[in-house]
Amino acid sequence: MTKPITSRSQAMDKPLDASSADPLYVQLANRLADAISSGTYGPGQQLPPEARLMSDFGISRVTVRQAIQLLTRNGQVVSRRGKGTFVSRASFQQDLSSLQGFQEALRLQGIEPETELLEFSASAGRIDGQLPTGLNLPVRLRRRYCVDGEAFAVVEAYLPAEAEAVGPVRAERLSVYDILQQFLGLRIGRADIAIQCAKPKNRISAELGLPPRSHVLLMQRTSFAVSGAPCEHMRIYIVPERYTFRMSVPGPMQLASAIQPAMVS
């Protein structure tokens, strides 16, 4: 359920600046975006109606609509016909510049996802033919992540035989990298990552609460120990439109300088 707006941030009280180089609709969009990111309008909450924004800021309906359009394109709000404009449900991101687990990425954004163990099997990875050839990772761990009570992602991880000793209770909570590093004592040397827009099996769509044949954001990862041996293969199926993978790629000229801080940290 959405709650009516009861308070406004300071940014929403200051008049717009007609002499600024930024058009009025951009200024209004920035004010609304600030109010959203400061939590004045939370995920799922309704923005003030057009008429109220027009009178509060002394601007035209066209200007208000342009501002809302801009926020809509940025994915920050969603307009529902006849109902008004609502703040988008929270979306999350993961920085691919450093090796980061999925759970760790969510935690860095202040999210503690609820996890639910769907499967912990000692041998599924040996028989189900879903692993790239040559990987000896028999233990399968399937887990659903929910945020604010809604399914957000399903993770399928294949781990070495020794991971069986982790047991289902710990497997529900521990991140895959915690299992590998803290429980199995492995040091991760590198991970190969592939990102696609894919149509998962119906079982996974159902686990995500999506209709059959829906598309999801799929990340596949194979991690290698420092020795070079593969120690994990995983697939993360993420509901569409709520997750962004980010990275910064240095141009050829910048490689040397971009590398410096990474070596220091």
Place this chain on the structure above:
Amino acid sequence: MTKPITSRSQAMDKPLDASSADPLYVQLANRLADAISSGTYGPGQQLPPEARLMSDFGISRVTVRQAIQLLTRNGQVVSRRGKGTFVSRASFQQDLSSLQGFQEALRLQGIEPETELLEFSASAGRIDGQLPTGLNLPVRLRRRYCVDGEAFAVVEAYLPAEAEAVGPVRAERLSVYDILQQFLGLRIGRADIAIQCAKPKNRISAELGLPPRSHVLLMQRTSFAVSGAPCEHMRIYIVPERYTFRMSVPGPMQLASAIQPAMVS
């Protein structure tokens, strides 16, 4: 139209090895995968029917089906009920470890996409509010990429005012990085990249030949000149299931050694 299979690769003639540690279905799947990657069975072509694979390799129907299932899961083939099993349409990938244009990534895979100019406007980027705030990139270039006659991606690029001189004829063919580097003489220092599964505007779905409200793979990129000034913002909307972004991320221990070859190259 699909063509009937008229020749088989050598790999398809050699018997399977019952004494191998790999199950027979995995061996058959590998044979078929080799025949697909060597071009014996091209995109859209039909694989031999179950009965033929059973008799050629002296294996059971269950084994053949397991092999087909494995290839299906890997996205290499598609089974159509009552019609048989067909090689998937070609899919492509892009390595994010180095800064690479979209067109360049396709060319590295032997694909010369057909490009079609949808728009070349000197000022769209100034007025349409689709640019992140603060970027002064007024020239908009919209282009559709087709592969084998099918729409594959729509690119929307925003460029500096000087790019207007490129003109629509060159804008249809030149890659964005060629425009920036060769035509405008800019050196790219870095690019910030974001990858999502998103629902584009209906106009873009239509340009891609997709139904409204379809999901696509969306890459957004902002490139910066060596000076630090932003010199390009672009969005690439890619039809689902046919494109993979790949990268290799070094673990904390491996950063120093992983960096060495990059500095030498």
